[in-house]
Amino acid sequence: MSHARLFNLSREELREKVLDPWLARRTFELAESEWDPRESSLKILEGRHLDNPDLAFGQGWSNAERSAEDVTARELTSAPPPKAPDAFVVEADTPEAAVAEMVDGRGARPLAWVEAADRIDGRDPSIAAVILVVKREP
Numbered sequence: 001m002s003h004a005r006l007f008n009l010s011r012e013e014l015r016e017k018v019l020d021p022w023l024a025r026r027t028f029e030l031a032e033s034e035w036d037p038r039e040s041s042l043k044i045l046e047g048r049h050l051d052n053p054d055l056a057f058g059q060g061w062s063n064a065e066r067s068a069e070d071v072t073a074r075e076l077t078s079a080p081p082p083k084a085p086d087a088f089v090v091e092a093d094t095p096e097a098a099v100a101e102m103v104d105g106r107g108a109r110p111l112a113w114v115e116a117a118d119r120i121d122g123r124d125p126s127i128a129a130v131i132l133v134v135k136r137e138p
Contacts, residue, residue: 004031005061007050014044019079026123046071087130095133102131 009017021028027036047068054063092098120130 002033003061004033004035006030007055007060007064014075015079018042018044019075021123023076023079023081024123026121042072042076043070044072044075045069087132090131090133091136092133093136095135098133102133 006017017028017030022037022042025037027034029035045064045068047064050060050063050067054060090098090102119127
């Protein structure tokens with residue numbers, strides 16, 4: 001089992017490096033490894049600042065657990081919602097006509113599903129919205 005442990009983070013660093021990607025359920029890099037929230041667990045401790053002697057010889061986590069409070073639930077519930085793109089579902093009798101109308105004159109180009117999924121899963125910052133067009137059921 002792999003672990004990543006960060007110490008002495010500010011609230012902003014915690015939110016940016018861990019909470020935002022965690023809540024958006026997107027893979028993120030931490031301690032030179034990639035972490036998928038769907039396959040990982042998270043524990044957030046709040047306590048005093050740990051100095052170098054407290055972190056020496058791999059004892060940082062043990063020292064943190066002894067002197068800090070587990071605030072994981074509080075931090076996850078109080079964090080602002082992730083800044084993920086909005087998704088929209090459009091139901092149409094003919095999905096092709098609905099898509100044609102939406103993209104008319106906008107320089108749209110076909111995109112393979114694999115590339116689209118990679119951009120969505122990776123939370124490409126240039127994506128403003130995801131639109132799913134489905135055929136209405138009779």
